[in-house]
Amino acid sequence: xxxxxxxxxxxxxxxxxxxxxxxxxxxxxxxxxxxxxxxxxxxxxxxxxxxxxxxxxxxxxxxxxxxxxxxxxxxxxxxxxxxxxxxxxxxxxxxxxxxxxxxxxxxxxxxxxxxxxxxxxxxxxxxxxxxxxxxxxxxxxxxxxxxxxxxxxxxxxxxxxxxxxxxxxxxxxxxxxxxxxxxxxxxxxxxxxxxxxxxxxxxxxxxxxxxxxxxxxxxxxxxxxxxxxxxxxxxxxxxxxxxxxxxxxxxxxxxxxxxxxxxxxxxxxxxxxxxxxxxxxxxxxxxxxxxxxxx
Numbered sequence: 001x002x003x004x005x006x007x008x009x010x011x012x013x014x015x016x017x018x019x020x021x022x023x024x025x026x027x028x029x030x031x032x033x034x035x036x037x038x039x040x041x042x043x044x045x046x047x048x049x050x051x052x053x054x055x056x057x058x059x060x061x062x063x064x065x066x067x068x069x070x071x072x073x074x075x076x077x078x079x080x081x082x083x084x085x086x087x088x089x090x091x092x093x094x095x096x097x098x099x100x101x102x103x104x105x106x107x108x109x110x111x112x113x114x115x116x117x118x119x120x121x122x123x124x125x126x127x128x129x130x131x132x133x134x135x136x137x138x139x140x141x142x143x144x145x146x147x148x149x150x151x152x153x154x155x156x157x158x159x160x161x162x163x164x165x166x167x168x169x170x171x172x173x174x175x176x177x178x179x180x181x182x183x184x185x186x187x188x189x190x191x192x193x194x195x196x197x198x199x200x201x202x203x204x205x206x207x208x209x210x211x212x213x214x215x216x217x218x219x220x221x222x223x224x225x226x227x228x229x230x231x232x233x234x235x236x237x238x239x240x241x242x243x244x245x246x247x248x249x250x251x252x253x254x255x256x257x258x259x260x261x262x263x264x265x266x267x268x269x270x271x272x273x274x275x276x277x278x279x280x281x282x283x284x285x286x287x288x289x290x291x292x293x294x295x
Contacts, residue, residue, distance in 0.1 A: 004137040009260045010253070015144040015209075017252020018151035022206035023229035024236070024244035025158070026199030032175040032239040033195045035094065039101040040081060042226015043108035044200055048074040048207035049123060049217040050116055056124035063126045071204045078200030079193055087189070112219035120216035129212045143212045150209070154202060155245055162241070167194055175239065224268065228255075231275045237285030246286065 023045055030038045051073045055066035085104050089097040129143040162168035170191050173181045182188050210225065211217060232251050236243025251271055258267040278285060 005260075007136075008138050008140070009256050011138065011140055012144060013253035013256030014249060015147040015252070016256060017249035018148040019206045019210045019248075020225070020229050020232050020252050021151050021245040021248030022154065022202045022209075023225065024232040024248045025155070025241055026203050027230050027233040028236070028238055028241060028244040029171075029195050029199050031233070033171065033178075033192055034086070034090075034097075035178075036086065036097055036101060037230065037238075038199075039098075039226075039230075040085075040104040040108060041199065041203060042222035042224075042229065043105050043112075044074060044078055044081070044222070045203045045207045045210075045226060046217070046219065046222030047077060047108060047112065048204045049211045049221065050112060050121075051204075052208065052211070053116075053121055053124060053217065063124075066124075067208065070208065071201060074204035074207070075197050075200045078196045078203075082192060082196045087192075109219050109223075116219065118219060120218040123211045123214060123217050126208070126212055141213060143209055147209045150205065151245070154205070155241065158198065158241065167191070171195065228268075228271050231271055234275060234285055235278050237287035240285065240287040243285055243287035 023041065026041050027038060030036055030041070048070055051070045052066055055061045055069045056063065061069065081104055085100050086097055089100055129141070129146075131142050132139055133142055133145060135145070162171055167190075170181070170186050171194075173184070173186055174188060174191050178188070211221075228251055229248065232247035233244045234247070235250065236245070236247035238244075251274070254270060254274070255267045258264070258270055
């Protein structure tokens, strides 16, 4: 493998990893606040792709307006899901809300199949993102180049929000002790809604970056990426934002180099093997904290 080819694969892997990181943050934030694995998150990511198709193809909106519509619709969908499917079960056993999340996932897949059919639909082209640029001896698309930059930028802004704002302080308090935070006067519902807003916003951005270089969208298009992002969150330590980001980049790079070595059929298998290994060796993930149950 030449140096240029190695750098090319590194850039591609970091780009894919950046997308996984953006989506994994949604999993890890919701878990950090609610102790809930939001299995519908990958399907929200898929619905964002259909929102883009409707915006640019059906309504012929320019790409910059379409992005606003996609982000707004995805955030609205995520908040509605939280209000309708999760909030009524907040005091129910944890298993009940997890089953609800699985139900929402299948509901979104079937709604997408009913509304858009199971046939793949072409994803609209956002002109400037598909342009090819050359950096040294490496040729790549604009979307591949800017994805890790956008990811790190959003992560930096998010960490500033969590560490240096009032709502961030409330999020940290709720993630430490839900019941005590409620007794201390923190508006739990507001904190949870903002958590879903942030997670769905990042999922919408991740959807645009993920599907732009890909030819089509179908109702199950969010299932496998969603699982990989969940594994990234678990690998880094579910509940840890830096851990989710690191996990996303590691999976993206590993997947890319396995494909480059000619073992494409094993790239997905490796991700699930990684999940099994990390659960056996360090169940809390790289940066996860051990949680003690109160009795």
